[in-house]
Amino acid sequence: MPCMKAKPKTISTSEFKAHCLEVLNNLDPRGIIITQRGRPVARVIPFPAVNNESLIGSMKGKINIKGDIFSTSVKWHAES
Numbered sequence: 001m002p003c004m005k006a007k008p009k010t011i012s013t014s015e016f017k018a019h020c021l022e023v024l025n026n027l028d029p030r031g032i033i034i035t036q037r038g039r040p041v042a043r044v045i046p047f048p049a050v051n052n053e054s055l056i057g058s059m060k061g062k063i064n065i066k067g068d069i070f071s072t073s074v075k076w077h078a079e080s
Contacts, residue, residue: 008033013041 008030016023016034023032024044031045067073 006030008043010035010040012036 009028010033011019011023013034013036016032027044027046029046031043033040034042034044
């Protein structure tokens with residue numbers, strides 16, 4: 001028996017408009033097809049999760065910091 005992919009769910013534009021937040025909160029990995037007058041007009045798919053852990057410390061030893069990065073080096077007086 002061949003493996004069949006399940007079709008993404010479809011929803012009309014008016015139903016999507018009425019229940020947009022609920023649809024987005026319950027979006028499955030296959031996404032959802034939005035139809036207008038029975039014809040597909042858009043497909044909403046979840047944005048892939050990004051793992052940014054590899055970025056932490058990735059520039060160590062590649063950047064030279066000159067001066068104080070927490071200062072603009074401009075002297076000013078708040079009371080003047």
